Amino acid sequence: xxxxxxxxxxxxxxxxxxxxxxxxxxxxxxxxxxxxxxxxxxxxxxxxxxxxxxxxxxxxxxxxxxxxxxxxxxxxxxxxxxxxxxxxxxxxxxxxxxxxxxxxxxxxxxxxxxxxxxxxxxxxxxxxxxxxxxxxxxxxxxxxxxxxxxxxxxxxxxxxxxxxxxxxxxxxxxxxxxxxxxxxxxxxxxxxxxx
Numbered sequence: 733x734x735x736x737x738x739x740x741x742x743x744x745x746x747x748x749x750x751x752x753x754x755x756x757x758x759x760x761x762x763x764x765x766x767x768x769x770x771x772x773x774x775x776x777x778x779x780x781x782x783x784x785x786x787x788x789x790x791x792x793x794x795x796x797x798x799x800x801x802x803x804x805x806x807x808x809x810x811x812x813x814x815x816x817x818x819x820x821x822x823x824x825x826x827x828x829x830x831x832x833x834x835x836x837x838x839x840x841x842x843x844x845x846x847x848x849x850x851x852x853x854x855x856x857x858x859x860x861x862x863x864x865x866x867x868x869x870x871x872x873x874x875x876x877x878x879x880x881x882x883x884x885x886x887x888x889x890x891x892x893x894x895x896x897x898x899x900x901x902x903x904x905x906x907x908x909x910x911x912x913x914x915x916x917x918x919x920x921x922x923x924x925x926x927x
Contacts, residue, residue: 759843763833777834784827791816807885808874811867814894818863822856825849851909858901866893 766776798804798813829849833839841849873884 760840761843761846763839763841773834773837777831780827780834781831784823784831787823788820791820807870807890808867810887810890811863811870811894815860815863815867818856818860822853822860825852825856847909847912850912851905854905854908855901858904859897862897862901863894866890866897869893 767773794816795813798809798816826849829841829845833841870885874881877884
């Protein structure tokens with residue numbers, strides 16, 4: 733419930749900020765690439781596309797292996813499956829846009845596109861960090877409380893850790909995104925006058 737209300741407040745603030753920024757026609761950011769050489773652009777495109785596909789397929793195999801074997805229904809593999817999904821999400825936020833920009837020879841991204849991409853990247857990055865902390869807690873319980881491990885790390889506790897991680901990372905990302913809305917960007921590129 734709190735997450736939904738915070739998300740609604742964020743969307744209203746984003747809409748209001750975009751309405752106030754309509755004084756200028758379009759606010760875009762210029763993205764700097766790795767290289768300007770057209771032949772090297774094709775090599776970079778192929779390299780990043782292959783790394784993207786290998787990462788997505790590898791993480792999908794981890795998720796499939798965790799789901800298909802009933803012996804792997806433990807908290808450790810539950811967190812590993814969620815971490816793989818988070819990794820797929822994180823790489824899918826940035827790499828497809830970069831590949832599209834390379835193919836189109838476009839170097840711009842809109843203000844809303846940039847803000848949206850940053851917000852989602854912050855959510856997924858925070859979630860990944862909190863999932864790693866939850867996995868560390870799981871290992872701590874397994875080592876120092878082995879007899880009570882199944883009682884402490886029950887499925888309800890694992891789901892609560894995931895939901896807590898997600899809610900904290902969403903609130904953190906929304907806070908950072910709202911702070912970014914307050915920034916102003918220069919749209920005039922005239923050189924300063926020298927006296």
